[in-house]
Amino acid sequence: MTQAIVVMGVSGSGKSTVAEAVAEKLGVAFIEGDKLHPKSNVDKMSEGIPLTDEDRWPWLDLIGAELRKGSESNGVVVSCSALKKIYRDRLRKATGGPLAFVYLDGSLELLSRRMGERKGHFMPLSLLQTQLATLEVPTGEPGVVTVSIDATPEDIANNALSGLKTVTF
Structure with a gap:
């Protein structure tokens, strides 16, 4: 299984929660992609x-850069929206080796509910529609596993891990 993984999706999909759980289960580092945003963003x-x-x-x-460092050491799981193919391709190139993506897929209703329940996050619910409009679903791209978010965080993480075992590049 590749040891450089991006857990991707729109806001409210559970990227951070799932990425942290996957990293813990694999025994590799977790990096919260939102924390790498400059203050202006x-x-x-x-x-x-x-x-x-x-x-x-x-x-x-x-x-x-974090993906490359992680892939050259014990491995890393990063949460990152990676909404467009051009963004994912940029991350693939930067990693310099196999990079897997776990795409967290959910309905507008479920995403809206989750965002409404979050406390202390900078992303307002109003940007969800913009993110959904920007999203280029990674169907058919190499190294991508699609996982439904209509489950518990534990089940989502386990489904992601099961899918990652079969991913091809």
């Missing part, structure tokens, strides 16, 4: 302003 999102590609490039490059 966090400020924009907090104000309900969607990020542009130009806003995202430096952030994606930081994530890519």
Whole structure:
């Protein structure tokens, strides 16, 4: 199984929770991708302003550097929205080796409910529609596992791990 993994999806999909659980089960490092955002990105999102590609490039490059470091050591799982194929391709290139993606898939209703229940997160519910419009579902891309989020976090993490065992690049 590859030891460089991105748990991806829109806000409210459970990226951080699932990525942390997967990392723990694999015994590898977990990196919260949101913590790598520059303050300017966090400020924009907090104000309900969607990020542009130009806003995202430096952030994606930081994530890519962490993925490369992790893949060269004991492994790493990173939470990152990775909404567009061009973002995922940039991360693949930066990693320099096999990179798996776990795409967390859920309905608008479920995502909205989850976001409404979150406390202390900078991403407002108003940006969910923008993220869904930006999302390029990674169907058919190499190294991608799609997992439904209509389950408990434990089951989602276990389903992700099962899928990762069969992933091809």
